[in-house]
Amino acid sequence: MKKTRLILLLVLVLGALQVQAQQQQVLPPLVSVTGVGEVRVQPTEVVVNLGVETREKTLEAARNETDKKAAAIINYLKKQGVDARDIQTSYVTLHPVYNGGEYGKTSPDFYMAMKTMTVVIKKLNKYDEIISGLYGVGANRIDGVSFQVGDMEKYKAEARKKAVSNAKQKATSLTSELGAKVGRVYAINDSMPGGGPRPMYKMALQEASAGYADQGGPSISAGELVITSTVDVSFIIE
Structure with missing residues (x-):
């Protein structure tokens, strides 16, 4: 009985394989x-990756100062007409920094806190005005600029x-x-x-702001x- 079932199963498998082979051959x-x-x-929006970096003697001071500046940046952007939905915090870090020196040193030289955000500016003609004003409210880095529609x-x-x-x-x-x-x-x-093409650059925001003040026309193309x-x-x- 088992032998009969095995033979029947083999016949069915061989039959299926034969049909599949025929289907593959007949193209x-x-x-x-x-x-x-x-x-x-033409791009209609510019995406800016910016941030604030703070160094303080204590962890709490670094965190508080960074949060304070980040809040000021968000408030400034909203006043410039940037919708809250177009402002997104993208990265947060807080850690001690050791500069070396004494072997086995357990106390950090300072603490560094950093918060970055991604901002979508939907009015390209306001780009220079917005960027140049960011330094005054606490931002100190621009990590990238790209364009989109x-x-x-x-x-x-x-x-x-x-x-x-x-x-x-x-x-x-x-x-x-x-x-x-x-x-x-x-x-x-x-x-x-x-x-x-998505132009990218990285520069100190203070240098960028000074450059905008010296130029008579738009700083981006x-x-x-x-x-x-x-x-x-x-x-x-x-």
């Missing part, structure tokens, strides 16, 4: 291409549409050279790589963002 004639779509847009999904969809059109054009061009025609889509894979979509498409050849 329609295909032309596979990669389509690329690109959309260039508010309605990214709209431009992603546009780039994807262009990518699909580009794929169809490529497939049509290839098959027409061989006297064939492009049929229906057999398979498609969509990918969306990162969207374009937003340029343009390149949003790209890539699709891999297989068409049936007729």
